[in-house]
Amino acid sequence: MKKLINNPESVVKEMIEGLLAAHPNYLRKLENINVIVRKDAPVEGKVGLVSGGGSGHEPAHAGYVGYGMLDAACPGEVFTSPTPDQMYEAIKAVNSGKGVLLIIKNYTGDVMNFEMAREMAQAEGIEVDQVIVNDDVAVENSTWTQGRRGIAGTVFVHKIAGAKAQEGASLKEVKRVAEKVIANVRSMGMALTPCTVPAAGKPSFTLQEDEMEIGIGIHGEPGTHREKIKHVDEIVEHLMDKIINDLPYKSGDEVAVMINGMGGTPLMELYIANRKVAEILKEKDIKVYKTYVGEFMTSLEMSGFSITLLKLDEELKALLDAKADTPAFKQL
């Protein structure tokens, strides 16, 4: 394992220290617990938005704490859900009396831990509601499984629910737009290389030099299948085919596009991928309202990417365009 770290056991702690040193005007940390909140939390008259998940997905989620997006993020250990006491402290710290919305990615651990935290906060009389993001089309939904995973589409939920909350909307209204995003957002990813959890010291799976993993999750967990590597245009065609047919996105629709690097992918390659995404959408007469290319929800040093489409209406467009000012996402 070759990493820019001091000690595998202290990566989360030291990352947070560096994050706070970089963004003192945006963020502060609660005492004695790994919870990052807006510097001015709780914001008077505003619904508090709390998200969180394992670390290793930077800039998610702490990078999205700030004006017009999240009020708090709970970073867990690497690829491990944060704990209920972190979430509970986050809820209390951002509650201004208007209630708190939890934005949860659909993983067994995250859902259970947030559920315990919600029970604890509700017992104290705090109004708490939640949405569960499950944008990954790679995993087929079934009553027998946990259902689909939450991946990069979560950032659109942060942005749009965050904008609605910033307007001073009620918890019910903020939840409504968050669910509207969830209903209209779909993603799928792939990887060229695995990633190594620092404390584990070795890659969580192996791929041969000429192989790729399709439908990869954001935790180095294997995807739906493995095949010989192809040209990026063919890979994009496959992912787009799955995504477009899932919602489905139709001729005349307007979408926001996110091309998300998994942590070890050059921006050059992400733009090459986006070239094909744009071409496919044009062919299908689906209008691109806005495109985001970069690293939004990474998986340590994994090389690969995901594509996210969000179908927009006038309300979502306005909220997507609303001002956001956070360390990792700025909308002027």
Add this chain to the structure above:
Amino acid sequence: MVITKEDVLKVIDKIVEVIRENKEYLTELDSAIGDADHGINMDRGFEAVKQKLATIPENSDIGTILKTVGMTLVSTVGGASGPLYGTAFMRAGQAVQGKTELTEEDVVKIFEAALQGIKDRGKAQAGDKTMIDSIEPAYKALKESLENNIALPEALKRAVNAAKEGMEYTKNISARKGRASYLGERSIGHIDPGATSSYLMIKALADVINLL
């Protein structure tokens, strides 16, 4: 047979030790079908349990001890195992609230409460390729053995064997819960890490009681 508070603390020490010894093995199992952190998270949690138990009042009853274990696991393990094992120990503690000694029936109650806690929290059932696949057969074997007047040490041995069979059975089925469920059929052929850590804990309990 009577199990004292000191015996309970010995069992917990043994669990800490066994989880430490199997840290890498559990992580390896998890890397095949999950996200390669089960051993790491469990070890972090039980190390915290060890430190926390050193600080609780001398006169704490067994219920309080088990609840402390549960709450410590919830706040240190994370992932899915934290709330699941945390709930299991907290419910077990509630089941023997105020007691400073345990009878055979209390041990059954502990198993029953822990199993129900995991089912409630995880909404899983036997056959989903989870920790339940070890714990449920162990609970049934223990209960049945005691009902047939088999002594606790032997009954626990039978529970361990049932847990082991259950754990090994997880190799043949596909996961319906947790991250492994995303693999569907591809999870067949791998033992479930949660079922394995549950088996190890039940074995630690039986080993300690058999030495008393």
